[in-house]
Amino acid sequence: MIRLLPPLSLLLLAGLAAAQGAPPVPPAKAEPGPAVKCTIRSILGTQSPDGIDKKLAFLKRQLSKPPFSAYKTLKLIESKDLVVPQDHSSTLKLPNDKLLKLTFKERLLGRKDRLRLRLHLTISDPAQKRFLAGTLFTIINKGTLLVAGDKYKDGTLVVGITCQAK
Numbered sequence: 001m002i003r004l005l006p007p008l009s010l011l012l013l014a015g016l017a018a019a020q021g022a023p024p025v026p027p028a029k030a031e032p033g034p035a036v037k038c039t040i041r042s043i044l045g046t047q048s049p050d051g052i053d054k055k056l057a058f059l060k061r062q063l064s065k066p067p068f069s070a071y072k073t074l075k076l077i078e079s080k081d082l083v084v085p086q087d088h089s090s091t092l093k094l095p096n097d098k099l100l101k102l103t104f105k106e107r108l109l110g111r112k113d114r115l116r117l118r119l120h121l122t123i124s125d126p127a128q129k130r131f132l133a134g135t136l137f138t139i140i141n142k143g144t145l146l147v148a149g150d151k152y153k154d155g156t157l158v159v160g161i162t163c164q165a166k
Contacts, residue, residue: 035085036104036117038163042078042095045071045148046155055079059160062146068158077157083166084119096152099124100159101134107165108138115141117163123147141165 043056050073052060063074082090084104091101103120110116122134139145141164148158 035083035166036119036163037166038082038084038090038102038119038161040080040082040092040100040102041076041160041162043158043160044073044075044077044152044155045158046073046075047071048073050075056160059144059146062144067148068146071155071158073155074158084163094123094157094159096150096157097126098150099126102161104163105136110140115165117141117143117165119161119163121145121147121161123150123159139163 041056043053045068052063052073053075055076056063056074062068063071068074077095080092082092082102084090084102086104086106089101089103091099094100101122101124105118105120108116108118116138117140118136118138120134120136135147137145139161142162144160144162146158146160148156150157
């Protein structure tokens with residue numbers, strides 16, 4: 001004998017199965033924005049015991065965590081502003097003569113309608129013609145991404161990218 005479940009039970013079972021195996025819902029796209037304004041900060045991380053530059057005080061929480069906490073001194077070398085229209089790129093020269101290329105991909109709405117920005121970053125050596133993979137990242141509006149790695153002077157160059165929608 002075959003027993004049929006009432007329609008409401010089938011809906012509940014289908015919903016339960018979907019909730020358990022369904023991929024996460026991607027964030028909703030916000031209205032396309034004309035551009036983002038990004039501040040690119042070049043920071044020198046060294047082992048001299050001078051602490052974090054006062055001009056970087058707003059980043060102290062991020063800079064006090066690994067891997068950046070390995071530096072005893074973090075000093076702002078320079079700060080430059082870029083305006084990047086959506087689906088376009090802007091490039092600037094870093095203090096170590098490498099080129100930073102930033103592409104504004106899209107605006108997204110996160111939880112509680114919190115605006116997030118998706119960008120693509122590449123840092124390349126202009127003397128080399130080979131393809132260099134980049135990094136696609138998402139930050140909150142007025143958020144900062146920190147990238148470290150290249151040796152510079154007596155330490156390591158850290159690049160801080162802070163962007164906000166215009």
